[in-house]
Amino acid sequence: KEIIYFETIDSTNDYAKKIAKKSSEGTIVISEEQTKGKGRMGRFWHSSKKDGIYMSIILKPDILPNDAPIITQIAGLSVVKALNKLNVDAKIKWPNDILINNKKVCGILTEMSIEIDRIDYIVLGIGINVKTLDFSEDIKNIATSILKEGYNLNRLDIITLVLDEFENLYLDYINTKNKQIIANMCKEYSALIGKDIYVIQFNDRKRAKCIDINKEGNLIVQYEDGSIKELISGEVSIRG
Ligand code: BTN
Incomplete structure (x- = not known):
């Protein structure tokens, strides 16, 4: 599988979208920093150098566009399962924010290109705050990093585990199309159920x-x- 690495880039999602058509499924774009990291709803995603993980995966699943949100859920599950394996108590805030101690540590931005009712490609962007200690005033009450919550982990271990988990869950879903299994896992790792x-x-x-x-x-x-x-x-x- 191809991994495209940058020291700096505007946004790994934007770059992945540019190369998506000619790239094969599973191509990964990853950068040490982003100068225009994008969050959902037009927001900015703080992406300073070596503080976090900023990566995008190009996918070409043979599923209906309506089922695309499940890919975002699978990504959320991969991050939570990876962090749990590293003994970090992380949970999913529906639909796809990852929280530690009720603060957001990871966000997922899925962008998709559709061609006559079928998916042309999906760019799955994952941003994880790993070592960030100072958050800007507007988000400091709602955002955190893995280090800030007391876990000193290395980025490569996290990336490896997240990609492992993602590959397993994604291929299982593509082969079985079993949404119930995904839903059950989302429930199991949910920060919201019962609240x-x-x-x-x-x-x-x-x-x-x-x-x-x-x-x-x-x-x-x-x-x-x-x-x-x-x-x-x-x-x-x-x-x-
Ligand atoms: C959110 O608003 O919760 C989604 C944040 C997604 C951030 C990631 S970092 C890698 C990828 N490239 C981007 O520009 N955004 C996503």
């Missing part, structure tokens, strides 16, 4: 209890009036 949270949609904020993650990867919550709802990722945001 009371706020569901935020448009200008509305409602208290709810998280009760399940279903086969489609949707979060099932129960509102205070007793009604049960299925939340679709991307349509709502969740606060503790």
Whole structure:
């Protein structure tokens, strides 16, 4: 498999998108730093030199575009399973943030190109804060790093384990198309199941209890009036 390494780049996702068409599945783009690291919803992803892991994987799965969110879930699971193997108590905040002590340590940005109802390619971007100690004012209450939480790990060990886990889970899913197995794992590693949270949609904020993650990867919550709802990722945001 091809690994493309940079000392510096604007964004590994942007670079991966440029080469995706001509690259084979499993090509990895990784950089020591990013000058324009991208987060979800147009946000900036702080990516300073040697502080973190910034990588993108090019994938060409033969699945329907509607099933693409499962790839993001598989990525989240790989990071959590890798960190747990290194004795780090990490959990998934649905749909795909990774938390340690309730603070975000890893984010995933999946970008996809579709051609007439089939997936042309997916660029799966994974950013992990490994050694960052100073976060900017706007995120310092919600962000953390592996080192800040007291674990002194080396980046290569994390990368190796994450990619191992990802390859196993991804190939299993592509071969079996079994979403239930993924959903069960998401539930097992979830930071939210059993917890009371706020569901935020448009200008509305409602208290709810998280009760399940279903086969489609949707979060099932129960509102205070007793009604049960299925939340679709991307349509709502969740606060503790
Ligand atoms: C998020 O907002 O939670 C997603 C953050 C994703 C960051 C990673 S770092 C590697 C890849 N390249 C980018 O520009 N972004 C992703």
